[in-house]
Amino acid sequence: MEDDDASTIFGAVHNPVYRANEVAVPGGARSHFEGPSDNESGRERQLVQERVAFKTKSQIEILDDGFKWRKYGKKMVKSSPNPRNYYKCSVDGCPVKKRVERDRDDPGYVITTYEGVHTHKSNS
DNA sequence: CGGATTTGACCTGCGC
DNA sequence: GCGCAGGTCAAATCCG
Numbered sequence: 001m002e003d004d005d006a007s008t009i010f011g012a013v014h015n016p017v018y019r020a021n022e023v024a025v026p027g028g029a030r031s032h033f034e035g036p037s038d039n040e041s042g043r044e045r046q047l048v049q050e051r052v053a054f055k056t057k058s059q060i061e062i063l064d065d066g067f068k069w070r071k072y073g074k075k076m077v078k079s080s081p082n083p084r085n086y087y088k089c090s091v092d093g094c095p096v097k098k099r100v101e102r103d104r105d106d107p108g109y110v111i112t113t114y115e116g117v118h119t120h121k122s123n124s
Numbered sequence: 125c126g127g128a129t130t131t132g133a134c135c136t137g138c139g140c
Numbered sequence: 141g142c143g144c145a146g147g148t149c150a151a152a153t154c155c156g
Contacts, residue, residue, distance in 0.1 A: 071129060073148060086147075090128085 053113040061085055061100040062112050067118065069098055080104040091120045 056063060069087035076083045080101060087098040096116040101108035 055131075068128095070127085075146070075148095077146075082147090 004100050007052070049115055049116050051113065051115055053111060054112050055103065056112060057108060061112075063110070063112060067091065067094075067096075072114060077101070082107075089118065091118075094118055094120050 028086050052075045062069075070090040071085060072088050073086035077088070081104070082102040085100040087100060089098070091097040093118075096114065096118050099115065100114040101111045101113075103111055
């Protein structure tokens with residue numbers, strides 16, 4: 001069924017920039033399940049969230065996939081001499097977050113990590 | 125005018 | 141107990 005392309009998660013399928021050179025990566029959805037402790041020490045946090053990472057060959061990190069993203073933070077991680085950018089969907093009802101980071105081995109590549117699924121339709 | 129963007133500071137969690 | 145890492149939010153500013 002999902003023989004379409006990775007854009008399935010994005011919902012947007014009219015973006016050449018993505019299929020132009022995407023190098024699949026992740027194992028799809030990462031189910032984070034709390035097994036042992038039947039009780040979170042005091043605070044219940046979010047549970048399973050869809051996490052998808054994509055490596056795109058691009059010099060810019062602002063890849064427009066059809067959604068509107070608002071940068072809400074920048075941080076430098078030790079794993080990479082480059083700063084990591086945090087984006088969030090500016091659409092109401094869209095708890096989706098995007099994390100963009102430059103590849104440490106391939107400065108010409110960008111790692112885009114999507115967290116969550118779009119609840120609104122990007123395709124009018 | 126509205127929305128978006130930027131940097132810094134702050135907070136939390138975990139490790140040792 | 142403290143430090144570190146990572147992540148998030150807020151205020152100010154700029155652009156269209």
